[in-house]
Amino acid sequence: MPTIVVEVMPKAELLDPQGKAVAGALGRLGQTQSALANVTGVRVGKRFEISIDGEADAATLAAVRELADTVLSNSVIEDVVGIHVQDAPSGAVA
Amino acid sequence: MRIGVVTFPGSLDDRDAARAIRLAGADAVALWHGDHDLHGVDALVLPGGFSYGDYLRAGAIASLSPIMTEVIDAANQGMPVLGICNGFQMLTEAHLLDGGLIRNDQGRFICRDQGLRIENTTSDWTSGFAADAEIVIPLKNGEGSFMASAETLKVLEGEGRIVARYIGGNPNGSLNDIAGVTNARGNVVGLMPHPEHAVEAGFGPDTDDAMASGIDGLVFFTSVIAQALIAR
Numbered sequence: 001m002p003t004i005v006v007e008v009m010p011k012a013e014l015l016d017p018q019g020k021a022v023a024g025a026l027g028r029l030g031q032t033q034s035a036l037a038n039v040t041g042v043r044v045g046k047r048f049e050i051s052i053d054g055e056a057d058a059a060t061l062a063a064v065r066e067l068a069d070t071v072l073s074n075s076v077i078e079d080v081v082g083i084h085v086q087d088a089p090s091g092a093v094a
Numbered sequence: 095m096r097i098g099v100v101t102f103p104g105s106l107d108d109r110d111a112a113r114a115i116r117l118a119g120a121d122a123v124a125l126w127h128g129d130h131d132l133h134g135v136d137a138l139v140l141p142g143g144f145s146y147g148d149y150l151r152a153g154a155i156a157s158l159s160p161i162m163t164e165v166i167d168a169a170n171q172g173m174p175v176l177g178i179c180n181g182f183q184m185l186t187e188a189h190l191l192d193g194g195l196i197r198n199d200q201g202r203f204i205c206r207d208q209g210l211r212i213e214n215t216t217s218d219w220t221s222g223f224a225a226d227a228e229i230v231i232p233l234k235n236g237e238g239s240f241m242a243s244a245e246t247l248k249v250l251e252g253e254g255r256i257v258a259r260y261i262g263g264n265p266n267g268s269l270n271d272i273a274g275v276t277n278a279r280g281n282v283v284g285l286m287p288h289p290e291h292a293v294e295a296g297f298g299p300d301t302d303d304a305m306a307s308g309i310d311g312l313v314f315f316t317s318v319i320a321q322a323l324i325a326r
Contacts, residue, residue: 017196017198076186077196
């Protein structure tokens, strides 16, 4: 089943408290796991997987683009950073 | 005067808002998110809570509720609408108010009595305050940090549309200490703090006079009632 993936991130210029909290935890892990010592930041966003019947044609993609800009994201605080099509929802058994 | 309070799945403060309306001297009318009917009310309150568990974004799914079609129409025709906390988030998501709300900058839910300065005393919900009145009402939210683009912020400041500003320290990282804003017409107001929890002596914030005696929140509701009387 074709799946349209929409990725949304908090705007780069805004503070992302969720990412900051995760980065803080990684920083603590970095004190004991040297491979993590060079982590400088984390930002947390959202990934939507929209399954559709039939083909992901131009009209469907345009409709999803519109949905991404108006519903799945809020342009005051977020940016849509990617839209792409994959064959099935992530993790689905083929 | 009849003031509607819309209950959404996950609303918490609808009963308190209705009680505040009655204490202020108007009739409270319970409205349901799934209806397309405002039951002929004269004003509206979108109450606080965690509609749809804050899924997607706080207030985002509720802003797409059936009743929001009527709420948006009524607001655009000048009906007074007050959004408190989650209601404020819904009003920004519905594009009735500028800006947006994100997680508090220190990453914590905040619940405390909060000082505010009322900087706009011409909106339908703040006309009963003296200019620059300083009040205390409860603040309780996890996503109360007000954000807007530099251009939007300039317009809001330039047009005097900042209704309330935090005083005594910015609790959540809101730009320009903004706690509440109004639209250009002054009928739609959004507030992160909760006036409906400071309307009855014995149950409000502490004051210098007595414990729990703060009723500063009542003025938001008496303001809209007075405005309606003037309009008649």
